[in-house]
Amino acid sequence: DAGVIQSPRHEVTEMGQEVTLRCKPISGHDYLFWYRQTMMRGLELLIYFNNNVPIDDSGMPEDRFSAKMPNASFSTLKIQPSEPRDSAVYFCASSSPGLYNEQFFGPGTRLTVL
Amino acid sequence: TQLLEQSPQFLSIQEGENLTVYCNSSSVFSSLQWYRQEPGEGPVLLVTVVTGGEVKKLKRLTFQFGDARKDSSLHITAAQPGDTGLYLCAGAEGGSYIPTFGRGTSLIVHP
Numbered sequence: 001d002a003g004v005i006q007s008p009r010h011e012v013t014e015m016g017q018e019v020t021l022r023c024k025p026i027s028g029h030d031y032l033f034w035y036r037q038t039m040m041r042g043l044e045l046l047i048y049f050n051n052n053v054p055i056d057d058s059g060m061p062e063d064r065f066s067a068k069m070p071n072a073s074f075s076t077l078k079i080q081p082s083e084p085r086d087s088a089v090y091f092c093a094s095s096s097p098g099l100y101n102e103q104f105f106g107p108g109t110r111l112t113v114l
Numbered sequence: 115t116q117l118l119e120q121s122p123q124f125l126s127i128q129e130g131e132n133l134t135v136y137c138n139s140s141s142v143f144s145s146l147q148w149y150r151q152e153p154g155e156g157p158v159l160l161v162t163v164v165t166g167g168e169v170k171k172l173k174r175l176t177f178q179f180g181d182a183r184k185d186s187s188l189h190i191t192a193a194q195p196g197d198t199g200l201y202l203c204a205g206a207e208g209g210s211y212i213p214t215f216g217r218g219t220s221l222i223v224h225p
Contacts, residue, residue, distance in 0.1 A: 031211065042215065042216075042217040042218060043157075043202065043215045043218075045212070045214075045215075048212065056212070091156050091157075093156070095211075097211045100145040100147070100162050100206065101145075101211040101212065101213060102147060102159050102162055103157075103159070103213070104159070105149075105156030105157050105158070106156050107154075107155055107156050108154075108155070
């Protein structure tokens with residue numbers, strides 16, 4: 001398996017622009033997680049899905065953030081409009097509960113909002 | 115909300131030294147995981163511990179789960195530059211499938 005795939009790896013955009021991050025989880029995993037990592041806050045859980053259904057989005061900072069999972073092999077995290085404080089590394093991870101929910105992370109998307 | 119405290123936050127040592135990093139909480143965990151994250155990459159799972167008092171070894175790394183399943187430690191023997199990275203612990207409480215991550219210990223091993 002190729003592991004969790006994220007795109008793009010790097011994104012530089014200007015304040016106010018829409019940003020879409022993409023994730024393809026490992027085939028057969030039924031949980032998908034979106035995290036944000038910064039030096040100040042560490043790794044923060046934004047939202048997670050189970051069987052394509054959003055279960056807990058309490059970590060989403062505000063209404064500018066939205067996430068979708070239209071099918072088992074694809075998810076997006078969208079920021080609209082983006083702000084400089086959104087600059088961070090965004091990770092997608094997938095897991096299967098049979099493995100104590102051990103999470104497999106993608107390589108991340110480094111987002112810079114100017 | 116469970117809170118995982120990791121210590122120390124930063125550790126800079128010379129190649130060949132031994133070190134221990136800690137992960138503590140007031141919550142009881144059904145399972146606890148350790149991940150290592152190298153610069154520019156996502157965290158990678160090292161080990162999962164599930165039984166109080168459990169000890170697992172992975173080459174020069176020794177992981178221990180506390181008897182009460184509230185804390186864990188990671189000991190590295192004869193550290194090498196390749197051990198450099200951010201070490202994260204993550205615990206899942208009760209029947210939850212959702213682990214909470216600590217802030218991590220950033221380790222640098224100098225050649």
